[in-house]
Amino acid sequence: MAERAWLNLLPPEDRACLSRVGIDLEGERAGTYLQVDQNPLFFAGVEGLDILSLPQAREAYPWVDGYVGRLLPQARPLDPRTPGYFIRVGRGMKIDRPVQVSLIIGREGGRQEVHNVIILEEGASLNLIIGCTSGACVRRGIHLSSTETFVGRRARLHLTMIHHWGPEVEVYPQGATWVEEQGAYMYDYVCLSGARKLVTNPQVLLAGEGGIMRSQTVLVSPPGSSLDVGSQVYLRASGTRAEMVSRALTTGGEVVSRGLLAGEVSGVRGHLECHGLLLTPQGRVLAVPELEAKTSQVELSHEAAVGQVEEEAIEYLLARGFPRQEAVSIIVRGFLNVGRVDLPPALKEEIDRVIRLTAEAH
Numbered sequence: 001m002a003e004r005a006w007l008n009l010l011p012p013e014d015r016a017c018l019s020r021v022g023i024d025l026e027g028e029r030a031g032t033y034l035q036v037d038q039n040p041l042f043f044a045g046v047e048g049l050d051i052l053s054l055p056q057a058r059e060a061y062p063w064v065d066g067y068v069g070r071l072l073p074q075a076r077p078l079d080p081r082t083p084g085y086f087i088r089v090g091r092g093m094k095i096d097r098p099v100q101v102s103l104i105i106g107r108e109g110g111r112q113e114v115h116n117v118i119i120l121e122e123g124a125s126l127n128l129i130i131g132c133t134s135g136a137c138v139r140r141g142i143h144l145s146s147t148e149t150f151v152g153r154r155a156r157l158h159l160t161m162i163h164h165w166g167p168e169v170e171v172y173p174q175g176a177t178w179v180e181e182q183g184a185y186m187y188d189y190v191c192l193s194g195a196r197k198l199v200t201n202p203q204v205l206l207a208g209e210g211g212i213m214r215s216q217t218v219l220v221s222p223p224g225s226s227l228d229v230g231s232q233v234y235l236r237a238s239g240t241r242a243e244m245v246s247r248a249l250t251t252g253g254e255v256v257s258r259g260l261l262a263g264e265v266s267g268v269r270g271h272l273e274c275h276g277l278l279l280t281p282q283g284r285v286l287a288v289p290e291l292e293a294k295t296s297q298v299e300l301s302h303e304a305a306v307g308q309v310e311e312e313a314i315e316y317l318l319a320r321g322f323p324r325q326e327a328v329s330i331i332v333r334g335f336l337n338v339g340r341v342d343l344p345p346a347l348k349e350e351i352d353r354v355i356r357l358t359a360e361a362h
Contacts, residue, residue, distance in 0.1 A: 014106075014136055017135060017164065020162075021102065021131025021162040029099060030045065031044055031046060031051040031100075032099070034101075037104070037110050038083050039083070045099075050087065054085060054115055054117060068117060072176050085114075085116050087116075087126075091121040093124050097127075099129070100129045102130075103145065105141040105166075112144065115145075115146045116145065118147065118157070119150045119152075120183075121155065123154045125156040132145075132162070132165075132173075139168050141169045143169065145173045147202075151177065151179045153182060154182045155183050158186040162190045163193070164191070169196060174201075175200075176205065177205065179213065180211065184213075185214075187213070187214070189229070190218045192351065197228075198226070201230040201258055203234065204231060206235050209240070211237060211241075213240075213244075216244075220251070223282065224253060225253035227256070230259055231258070232262070233260065233261050235262065235268035240269075241268070243271050244259050244273065246275065246287075248275070248276045249276070250276070250277070251283065257286070257288065259274055259302070263294065266297030268298050269300070276306035285306045289302040336351070
């Protein structure tokens with residue numbers, strides 16, 4: 001079924017859910033993969049780009065099975081029919097337009113389990129947007145995912161992960177990324193809706209000389225939600241570099257913001273930054289930065305801060321003619337610092353909505 005024909009089957013409220021997680025239903029994409037519950041519904045690609053369900057890929061390319069479980073052996077699915085997506089960019093291919101993936105819990109109380117594999121061969125580049133969400137009428141469900149990503153020599157992957165869940169959904173994604181010589185992995189993670197429970201702490205293995213990783217995380221935790229989010233980065237080759245920046249804001253929920261930088265060889269550098277902001281006394285933010293050095297010839301640093309909106313900052317803006325609500329909005333927007341993340345327009349509108357609501361509640 002053609003993409004436009006399939007999308008016409010979506011109710012308007014579910015289209016809005018996809019839009020909130022960066023899935024562009026009207027614009028041009030190099031490829032699209034959509035899965036509702038355990039059912040892959042659409043996948044397509046352009047020359048040099050493979051997008052398949054993982055079971056199809058394992059059947060079409062026997063070598064794919066060697067990648068499944070290579071980085072996450074404990075998560076290797078025993079059933080080859082376990083759904084999920086498979087994305088491969090061929091050697092030297094530059095995919096200019098974004099590729100988008102969406103995993104959706106479509107029914108109340110649904111359980112979604114997926115295993116995914118992403119491969120960028122030598123010299124390839126890809127901008128990948130992954131939006132995970134629950135349907136408009138879904139309040140409760142479970143999402144379990146395992147994703148193994150391979151960034152080849154001199155390849156470049158920019159991955160934007162966007163989550164938007166119902167208030168009683170539980171989410172447990174795990175992942176591991178392997179980066180080879182001169183490879184680059186850019187990772188942006190955004191969750192504005194909260195979830196009853198969300199736990200994720202993926203690994204990044206900088207295994208080749210000169211490999212780099214940069215990430216930015218933006219979290220908003222409303223009342224009733226618990227977010228435990230982090231990343232573990234292992235610098236295993238000379239000249240590797242990593243930078244992780246996290247912004248966590250609570251309007252009444254709990255946020256644990258984790259980060260681990262491990263320098264395992266000489267000549268590596270890394271910086272970790274965790275900032276938390278409480279807008280109500282009922283919220284809780286815990287920043288857990290960790291640095292580990294296995295040799296003296298590493299440069300690792302971290303910065304962590306947790307606090308409330310300073311009344312002095314609000315008064316400063318009030319003195320310059322800003323209404324209080326707008327003053328709080330300015331402070332929250334500056335804290336979230338979303339300008340560094342290349343987000344789709346619909347998600348930027350969602351961020352504006354969240355900022356407006358948090359300012360009204362303050």
